[in-house]
Structure formats: structure tokens, C-alpha cells
Amino acid sequence: MLDQIRIDELRNAPVSPFQHIIDGEKRDSSDGDVLNVISPLNGEVLTTMARGTVEDANAGIAAARRAFDDGRWSDLAPSARKKILMKWAALIEEQALEIAVLGVRNNGTEINMAIKAEPMSAANTIRYYAEAIDKIYGEVASTDPSVLALVHREPVGVVGAIVPWNFPLMIGSWKFAPALAAGNTVVLKPAETASLTLVRLAELALEAGMPPGVFNVVTGKGSVVGEAIGLSMDVDVMVFTGSGFIGRKLLEYSARSNLKRCYLELGGKSPNIVFADVPDLDEAVKVSANGIFRNSGQVCIAGSRLLVERCIHDEFVEKLAAFVETLNPGDPLNIKSTAGAVNSMSQLQQNLGFVEEARDLGRGIRTGGTRILEETGGYFMAPTVITGVHPRDRLATDEVFGPVLAVIPFDTEEEAVEIANGTDFGLSSAVWTSNLSRAHRMIRAIQAGVVHVNTYGGADTTVPLGGVKQSGNGHDKSLHALDKYLELKTAWIKL
Numbered sequence: 001m002l003d004q005i006r007i008d009e010l011r012n013a014p015v016s017p018f019q020h021i022i023d024g025e026k027r028d029s030s031d032g033d034v035l036n037v038i039s040p041l042n043g044e045v046l047t048t049m050a051r052g053t054v055e056d057a058n059a060g061i062a063a064a065r066r067a068f069d070d071g072r073w074s075d076l077a078p079s080a081r082k083k084i085l086m087k088w089a090a091l092i093e094e095q096a097l098e099i100a101v102l103g104v105r106n107n108g109t110e111i112n113m114a115i116k117a118e119p120m121s122a123a124n125t126i127r128y129y130a131e132a133i134d135k136i137y138g139e140v141a142s143t144d145p146s147v148l149a150l151v152h153r154e155p156v157g158v159v160g161a162i163v164p165w166n167f168p169l170m171i172g173s174w175k176f177a178p179a180l181a182a183g184n185t186v187v188l189k190p191a192e193t194a195s196l197t198l199v200r201l202a203e204l205a206l207e208a209g210m211p212p213g214v215f216n217v218v219t220g221k222g223s224v225v226g227e228a229i230g231l232s233m234d235v236d237v238m239v240f241t242g243s244g245f246i247g248r249k250l251l252e253y254s255a256r257s258n259l260k261r262c263y264l265e266l267g268g269k270s271p272n273i274v275f276a277d278v279p280d281l282d283e284a285v286k287v288s289a290n291g292i293f294r295n296s297g298q299v300c301i302a303g304s305r306l307l308v309e310r311c312i313h314d315e316f317v318e319k320l321a322a323f324v325e326t327l328n329p330g331d332p333l334n335i336k337s338t339a340g341a342v343n344s345m346s347q348l349q350q351n352l353g354f355v356e357e358a359r360d361l362g363r364g365i366r367t368g369g370t371r372i373l374e375e376t377g378g379y380f381m382a383p384t385v386i387t388g389v390h391p392r393d394r395l396a397t398d399e400v401f402g403p404v405l406a407v408i409p410f411d412t413e414e415e416a417v418e419i420a421n422g423t424d425f426g427l428s429s430a431v432w433t434s435n436l437s438r439a440h441r442m443i444r445a446i447q448a449g450v451v452h453v454n455t456y457g458g459a460d461t462t463v464p465l466g467g468v469k470q471s472g473n474g475h476d477k478s479l480h481a482l483d484k485y486l487e488l489k490t491a492w493i494k495l
């Protein structure tokens with residue numbers, strides 16, 4: 001599917017200014033203000049987008065409220081909603097390359113990953129929930145024969161979605177696809193540094209026949225548009241992926257407004273644990289490296305802590321560093337690049353700050369540790385492996401969200417579990433072992449929403465993704481995600 005010549009044609013195509021999509025229309029901000037969209041590929045202005053005001057956020061919410069309350073979407077038969085969603089998925093797939101290149105110019109993800117993880121994955125997710133929604137049934141409870149007790153599943157109402165910049169379409173679709181399939185309406189605020197493709201998707205939704213007001217996208221600052229959505233009395237469910245700092249604010253907004261449900265996915269510091277009986281050490285090296293360095297480490301489930309049993313530690317690190325040095329981070333629109341740009345200058349500075357702190361503590365910068373390709377003006381960083389990290393170092397406890405891997409040796413299974421569980425996070429993890437009993441013990445012992453065994457990543461739409469501890473609550477993906485967007489209603493009928 002990836003054609004370098006076509007990508008090169010698209011890479012310099014002019015990008016028209018982006019507006020909000022509210023009530024089925026493209027709209028400027030109420031005060032006409034715009035934000036410059038800076039491309040992380042060269043630090044230059046790519047285009048502008050509407051800088052949403054509180055009025056714009058409220059207009060998006062009001063449109064979603066009207067569209068929900070008058071039943072133009074929720075009262076459609078599930079099969080009718082399904083037809084529109086299927087058409088939407090097809091349109092996204094038809095334009096996948098154009099959308100992917102626009103997204104790469106906006107957020108810096110390498111094109112190989114972007115095409116799969118963004119438009120293709122969004123289309124797949126929309127289709128998954130479209131197909132599911134006419135197969136979900138209510139219940140008839142077991143009661144005394146004088147009563148008929150029914151449990152209905154109803155859409156909750158207006159869903160506010162606030163999504164991040166690392167995979168705007170993939171993560172966005174994990175929220176809006178089940179929400180819309182279930183009959184809710186949506187107002188979505190994309191991240192300031194990755195809004196363009198989500199606006200494009202909203203345009204395609206209208207083209208697919210989605211009624212106006214059902215899916216609204218309001219761009220701008222989180223502190224303005226995001227806060228207005230969080231505080232709205234007309235938003236019934238809030239779904240979010242991003243930092244714990246903003247996740248806490250959303251809980252506060254909910255408490256200060258209408259106690260809206262709030263589902264948070266807040267990232268992690270996921271342990272990737274390699275025992276000496278790893279079935280294939282070379283495979284583990286490669287998969288572990290990809291588990292942290294794809295998308296420049298800007299992945300919530302990134303295996304950012306590598307715990308290696310001491311007796312194979314030196315050999316593993318040697319092979320890992322050698323493999324990492326063969327990676328080819330750089331121009332994300334070159335299909336040969338293995339990683340692209342870091343999303344923003346502030347993320348790059350944050351990443352480099354972690355490296356400096358580790359260096360000051362005397363940890364070993366085994367490879368990487370620097371900004372690269374500075375002459376391009378882009379925000380590129382070498383994949384970085386840091387050894388001798390102490391489990392209490394900030395590098396071992398805090399999310400970097402960049403291409404920085406902390407390596408920690410361990411001696412026993414118990415110690416590995418203690419280190420693995422020794423952070424406030426609990427999103428993902430992996431165990432590499434040939435011992436089936438140990439694999440099952442570790443699955444039980446690790447505090448995380450996902451435990452991989454002898455692999456890292458790759459879990460598809462069929463399984464839930466969610467965190468424990470301060471990695472959040474609720475689950476994206478799978479049929480379980482629908483529960484967030486459905487309300488149970490009991491009908492108790494005396495016969």
C-alpha cells in the first residue's frame with residue numbers, strides 16, 4: 001500500500017486552514033482566532049486551525065445535545081446506524097494514504113506505523129462496533145411469573161471525548177466508534193498538536209450520511225475547549241486519554257458540574273521482564289526494542305522498563321544496543337524510517353531532561369541520549385538505552401513518553417514482581433519465559449491491565465485495553481467498551 005512516490009507528492013501539498021465541525025458545518029471560532037499548526041518534521045507552520053473559545057465548545061455540546069434529544073441518531077434502528085458507520089469506514093480506507101500523510105506532517109509518527117495505526121485502525125474500529133451494535137441484546141430477568149422484568153440498554157447521551165496527539169485516530173476511534181454505535185452523540189476535542197486528521201474524519205462522517213450534530217469536533221486549547229466540555233452540564237460521559245495531571249482535572253470538573261461519568265486512560269511505565277529461560281533471546285531483543293522505540297516511544301503501553309535477569313543481563317544489553325543502533329529514526333515520510341519525529345519541542349526537551357538526570361545520577365547511557373538531525377529543524381531523538389537504572393529513579397517510576405528505555409537487572413522472580421509493581425502505574429507489561437507455570441504466576445502477580453507473554457504489543461480490537469492503579473479506569477476496545485456508553489434501565493412489569 002505504501003508508495004514512496006505518492007507519499008513524496010503528498011508531503012509538500014499545501015494544507016488549507018482547518019475549522020471546527022459543529023452541527024454538520026465547518027465553522028471558524030466565534031472570535032475568528034486561529035492557532036498555527038507547527039510540523040514536528042521541520043518546525044515550520046503547516047497550516048492554521050480554529051482556536052476554539054468557550055462559546056465554540058458550548059456550540060459543539062449544544063449541537064450534540066439537540067442531536068441526541070431529538071432522536072435523529074439514537075432512534076435510528078441499530079442496523080441503520082451500522083450502515084452509515086460502515087460507509088464512513090469505507091471512505092476512511094479509500095483515503096487512508098492522504099489521511100496518514102496529513103497526520104504524519106501533523107504529529108511526526110513514521111508512515112509505516114501511521115498508515116496502520118491511524119486511518120486503517122480507525123476504519124477497523126468503526127467497522128468492529130458497527131458490526132457489533134445490532135447483536136447486543138437486553139435481558140429478561142428470572143422473576144416470579146406474575147412479573148416481567150426487562151433490562152434495557154440505552155445510550156447515555158452526549159459523550160465528551162478528549163484525545164491525545166500520539167495516535168489521534170486510533171485512540172479517538174476507540175472512544176467515538178463505540179459511543180456512536182451505541183446511539184450517543186459526541187463532541188470531541190483533539191490535542192492541539194494533532195487535530196487535523198480528526199477534523200478530516202468528521203468531514204467524512206458527514207459524507208457518509210451521519211446526521212449533523214451527531215459527531216462534532218472543536219479544536220483549540222485544552223485549557224479552554226477541554227475545560228468547557230469537562231464542566232458542561234450537558235455532557236453525560238467524559239472519555240479521555242492523556243496525562244494523569246489532566247485526568248485528575250477531569251474528575252474535578254465532573255465533581256464541580258453534573259457528576260458525569262469519567263473514564264480515564266493515563267499511560268504507564270510498563271515493565272518488560274526477561275527471564276534467563278527466554279525462549280528466543282534474539283527475538284526478545286528485537287521485540288523489546290520495538291516495544292519501546294516505535295512511534296519514538298510515544299505509546300501509552302510502551303515497554304519502557306526492561307527488567308533482565310542478571311545472569312543474561314550483559315549479553316541481552318549488548319545485543320539490544322547493537323540492534324538499536326541499526327534502527328533508522330528520521331524523516332517519518334520515508335518508508336525506510338523506523339521511527340519519526342517526537343511530537344513537539346516540549347516533549348523533546350522533556351525526554352532529554354530525563355536523560356540528563358540519569359547521566360547526573362551516574363547511570364550508563366548505553367546508546368543514544370541526544371537530539372539528532374537538528375539541521376532539518378525537526379524534533380528527532382536517537383533511541384536511547386540507559387543501564388544500571390535504580391527502581392526508585394524517576395526514570396524508572398515516571399512516564400517519559402519518548403524513545404528512552406530504562407534497564408534494570410533482577411535476581412529472582414519475587415524481586416522482578418516487586419520492581420514491576422513498584423510504580424503508581426499499571427497499564428501494560430510482558431514476561432519472557434519458557435516456563436508455563438511461571439508465565440501464569442506472573443500473569444496473576446503483575447498489577448497491569450495487559451500482560452504479554454513472549455511478545456510485546458499486537459493485541460487487537462477484540463480485547464480490552466485499560467489500566468489499574470493510576471493508569472486509569474474503564475476499558476477501550478472489545479465489546480466491554482460499549483458498557484461505558486450504555487445505561488441500564490429496568491422495567492418491572494406486573495402482569
Ligand SMILES: NC(=O)C1=CN([C@@H]2O[C@H](COP(=O)(O)OP(=O)(O)OC[C@H]3O[C@@H](n4cnc5c(N)ncnc54)[C@H](OP(=O)(O)O)[C@@H]3O)[C@@H](O)[C@H]2O)C=CC1
Pocket residue numbers: 162163164165166189190191192193220221222223224225226227230241242243244246247249265266267268299300350399400401
Ligand atoms: N496515550 C497516552 O497515554 C498519553 C500520555 N500522555 C502523557 O502526558 C504527558 C504530557 O502530554 P500532554 O499532551 O501535555 O498531555 P495532556 O494530558 O496535557 O493532553 C491530553 C489532552 O488533554 C487536553 N487538555 C489539556 N488541558 C486540559 C484541561 N485543562 N481540560 C481538559 N482537557 C485538557 C489536551 O489538549 P491540548 O493538546 O490542547 O493541550 C489534549 O487533548 C506526556 O509526556 C505523557 O506522559 C500524553 C498523551 C497521550
Ligand SMILES: CCCCCC/C=C/C(=O)O
Pocket residue numbers: 117166167171241298299300301457458
Ligand atoms: C500500533 C501501536 C499500538 C498502540 C497500542 C495502544 C496505545 C495506546 C496509547 O498510546 O494511548
